[in-house]
Amino acid sequence: MELLINILLKVEIYILLIIALNSLMLGKLNLWSIGNIVYFSVGAFITGYFSNTLSTSGFSLYFLFIIVPIIVSVISLLFFRISKILKDDFFLFFSIFIIELNFVFNNILAGPSGYSHIKRPELLNSDLSLLLLISFLLFLIIIWFSRFNKSRLNKVYSVIRNNQILAKSIGINISNKKLPIFIASSIISGIAGVLFAFYSYGADPTVFSTNEIIILFTLIIFSGVDSIKGSIIAGFVYVFLSFFLNSVLSDTMQIIAPKISQIIFGSLLILVPFVLPKGIFGKRNI
Amino acid sequence: MGKEIFSMKDIILKISNDFSFSYGTNKLFSSKKNISFEKGKIYGIYGSNGTGKTSFLNILNTFTVPTTGIIEYNFKNILYSFDNKDNNKTTKIISNNIRRCFQIPMLVDELSIIDNIVLGKREYRNERFIDSILYTKGNNYKDIKNLLEQLNINPNNTASVLSYGQRRIIANLQILYTSPDLILLDEPFVGLHSDVIQFFKDEYLKKATLGTTIILVEHLAQNLKNFADEYLIIKNKELKLVNNYVGLS
Numbered sequence: 144m145e146l147l148i149n150i151l152l153k154v155e156i157y158i159l160l161i162i163a164l165n166s167l168m169l170g171k172l173n174l175w176s177i178g179n180i181v182y183f184s185v186g187a188f189i190t191g192y193f194s195n196t197l198s199t200s201g202f203s204l205y206f207l208f209i210i211v212p213i214i215v216s217v218i219s220l221l222f223f224r225i226s227k228i229l230k231d232d233f234f235l236f237f238s239i240f241i242i243e244l245n246f247v248f249n250n251i252l253a254g255p256s257g258y259s260h261i262k263r264p265e266l267l268n269s270d271l272s273l274l275l276l277i278s279f280l281l282f283l284i285i286i287w288f289s290r291f292n293k294s295r296l297n298k299v300y301s302v303i304r305n306n307q308i309l310a311k312s313i314g315i316n317i318s319n320k321k322l323p324i325f326i327a328s329s330i331i332s333g334i335a336g337v338l339f340a341f342y343s344y345g346a347d348p349t350v351f352s353t354n355e356i357i358i359l360f361t362l363i364i365f366s367g368v369d370s371i372k373g374s375i376i377a378g379f380v381y382v383f384l385s386f387f388l389n390s391v392l393s394d395t396m397q398i399i400a401p402k403i404s405q406i407i408f409g410s411l412l413i414l415v416p417f418v419l420p421k422g423i424f425g426k427r428n429i
Numbered sequence: 430m431g432k433e434i435f436s437m438k439d440i441i442l443k444i445s446n447d448f449s450f451s452y453g454t455n456k457l458f459s460s461k462k463n464i465s466f467e468k469g470k471i472y473g474i475y476g477s478n479g480t481g482k483t484s485f486l487n488i489l490n491t492f493t494v495p496t497t498g499i500i501e502y503n504f505k506n507i508l509y510s511f512d513n514k515d516n517n518k519t520t521k522i523i524s525n526n527i528r529r530c531f532q533i534p535m536l537v538d539e540l541s542i543i544d545n546i547v548l549g550k551r552e553y554r555n556e557r558f559i560d561s562i563l564y565t566k567g568n569n570y571k572d573i574k575n576l577l578e579q580l581n582i583n584p585n586n587t588a589s590v591l592s593y594g595q596r597r598i599i600a601n602l603q604i605l606y607t608s609p610d611l612i613l614l615d616e617p618f619v620g621l622h623s624d625v626i627q628f629f630k631d632e633y634l635k636k637a638t639l640g641t642t643i644i645l646v647e648h649l650a651q652n653l654k655n656f657a658d659e660y661l662i663i664k665n666k667e668l669k670l671v672n673n674y675v676g677l678s
Contacts, residue, residue, distance in 0.1 A: 295439040295553050298544050309535040312490060313549040314524020322482050323558040427539060 148270045150382060155277045156339050158378035159284070161359055162371070165290050167324050169360075170369030171300040174389045177356045178222050178238035181245045182215040186336020188249050189214065189256030190345040198413055199200035205416035208339050215333035216326050223325040226290035227318065242353050249348045259345040267341060284331065287372050300324075361412045367425030375424060440465045441502070441611060441642045442489070444668070448498030450484055457481035460498070460668040462662070468610070471633070471643040473651060473657030480663040482646040483532060489644065490521070490529050493580040502526070524554055528607050532646075534600035537591035545588050545599055546573055549607045573606060594620045601629050605636070612636065614645040618652055629668045630656055 160183055189211055193199040199206070216318035222238070229237050249257065267273050291297055302310045303317055310317055340346050362381050366375030388404045420428045437482050443466070449459030456482045466472060472481050487493040488500065502522060528549060536545045537656055547553065577584045582595060591599065604612055612633070618626045634644055634656070644661075647653050653660065659672045 174631055218619075287562055294556070294561040296556040296558065296561045298540055298548065299553060299556055302548060305537045305539065306535055308492070308531075309537070311492070312523065312529045312531070312535075313554060314521075314527075315554050317523075380575075 145270065148274055150386060150412075152270055152274050152277065154378050154382045155274070155281055156335050156342060157359075157381050158281060158375055159277070159335040159338070160332055161363060161374040161377045161381075162284060162288070163328040163335070163406070164359060164372060165363045165377070166291075166369060167321040167328040167331070167375045169363065171304070171324050172321060173304045175235065175360060176222075176238065176328065177235065177327060177360070179332045180351050180353070181218065181241055182332035182355040183336040183339070184245055184346075184348075185215055185218065185248060186211045186333040187336075187340040187346040187351070188252060188258070188336075190337045190340035191253055191261050191274060191313070194261045194340075195253075195258050200262050201265045204262065207264075208334065211333045211337050212330040215329040219325045219329035222323055222329075226321075226325075238355055242351075242356070246348055246352065249346075249351070253346065253348075255348070257345060257347045258340070261340050261344050261346065263341045263344075272343075273338070273341060285371055292369075292371075312409055357412075358408050361408050361415075363422075364429055365411050365415050365419070365422055367422030370422070371425050373422055373424040375417060387404050439468045441468045442466045443501050445498040445500070448479060448500070449496050450488060450493070451496045452484075456496075456666055457484055458663050458666050464668065464670050466644065468642055469637050469640045471637050471645065471656060471659045472487075472659050472661055473653035474646045474661045474663070475653060476663035478648075480666075482663060483615055485663070485668075486529065486615055486644070486646060489611075489613055490527060523607060524551075526610040527613065528604045528609040528611075529613040530600050530604050530617045532619075534593075534596040536552055536588040536591070536596055536599055536603075538587060540588060541566060541585050542577065542582060542591070542599060543570055543573060543584040544590055546564065546602045546606055549603055573602070576602070591592050594622075597621055598625065605629075608641075612641055612643045614643065616646055616648060618647075619638050626652070633673070 160179070163182075164176060164179050168174045168179060190204075192206055193207060194204065222241075225237055226234050261271070266307070267276060299310075299315055299320060302315060303320055307317060321343035339350075359377070359381065363373065366376040366380070384404070384407065415422065416429050422429070431554070444460055444464040446461060446463050448464075450457050474485065476482050484493060488495050537548070540548075551568075552568075574584045580595075580598065582591070588596070588599065597617070601617055604614070604617075614633075618629065621629070637643055645653070645657065659670055662669050662671060
């Protein structure tokens with residue numbers, strides 16, 4: 144039972160992160176925002192810094208749910224400004240640069256192995272209480288997105304995504320509409336990072352690499368762009384596949400387990416656009 | 430010439446006498462006199478291919494800036510001009526006052542036909558992020574649906590199923606279901622049946638009688654006859670306003 148709660152916790156945290164990517168940045172703006180892993184990392188490392196370096200504990204740790212959204216919002220403003228100057232591939236290269244910069248910064252802040260023994264706040268000491276909190280948060284976000292996808296605003300984003308000349312001609316202020324998506328996506332990813340640090344009692348820099356975000360995007364392509372159901376499936380597949388490869392295969396085939404993981408995700412990335420162009424639950428082609 | 434605040438209330442925009450537009454070193458057109466556009470009038474722009482008719486509309490639409498000279502708008506006693514680089518103000522002018530029907534009908538294929546028509550309405554473009562949380566069901570636009578059914582178009586289909594001619598119809602309806610001060614039409618009747626053209630001409634005339642100014646680009650002079658009040662011709666790289674159909678020849 145404890146193992147199941149533990150796995151579910153990880154699944155729900157990754158669903159939060161995937162929703163921020165899939166339903167906001169990719170779903171509404173068609174942006175392959177690999178930089179979102181930075182917000183996730185910032186959430187986890189600030190938690191580590193507060194818990195271990197500043198020795199914050201108890202109810203004070205709830206303060207992280209305010210400070211992290213503020214910090215990641217500021218970083219997302221930087222990404223937003225840059226996205227107006229650098230388009231498409233150039234924005235992608237810039238994002239990779241920021242991810243690497245973040246990696247270096249994390250090494251300086253916490254050392255190469257990151258933070259361990261991160262404390263959890265009062266009332267969230269057990270996995271079950273943490274699971275209840277995340278489930279509630281996820282429930283609210285899913286309700287919001289199901290409303291969002293039916294709203295007029297969602298149609299406005301459809302115009303921005305498909306035809307910016309038309310959007311401008313009917314008076315849609317594209318920048319004003321893009322900014323809240325950048326900020327909301329960063330806040331959800333940042334909070335997922337805080338929760339991940341509480342869940343794992345640590346913050347390991349390798350979890351927040353370019354590799355990991357590419358795997359998450361592969362799963363989004365597989366499960367469906369701009370789909371809540373797709374995000375949930377992607378979260379489950381990611382965690383269960385990692386669990387299977389790390390714990391089951393590692394016992395017998397320790398050396399080839401990571402290679403198998405790369406082969407599986409690499410094959411998905413190549414095959415899905417041909418076999419399932421909309422993914423399992425996607426609303427549109429990739 | 431420079432800036433000048435209009436005293437005449439019925440002028441909606443004015444082009445200065447030093448106005449010109451060039452692509453690099455290639456000068457497309459210029460005006461030697463001030464050209465004023467009055468409220469409630471229909472202006473036909475006539476010229477052969479490549480003379481810059483669409484470029485002229487792009488300038489009015491704020492997509493392009495003139496090489497020299499200014500265009501002044503006088504909406505609700507507020508003066509705007511293109512030398513004002515404030516993007517938000519420009520967007521505000523467009524969103525409140527100008528609508529454009531493009532040469533190639535621009536629709537969003539993944540949206541329903543009815544959504545494509547009502548996109549330009551204020552309640553859509555002014556929708557805020559917070560409104561997505563407080564979502565309430567909107568207007569069901571019965572009048573538009575009835576009209577589409579008369580044209581044998583299912584309003585709930587996505588725009589991707591439409592033929593070229595139907596896309597042109599939807600693009601025109603997109604304009605008609607808003608209430609701008611200035612309408613810019615770039616060959617809006619291409620590929621349409623004569624009855625449908627007449628229907629749209631009548632609807633645009635109604636708009637004009639209510640005070641909307643319409644600037645229309647047309648290749649066929651006969652489409653402007655008995656429709657446009659005045660004609661803007663681009664000949665020998667010069668913009669010139671003529672007030673009779675004979676002047677087109």
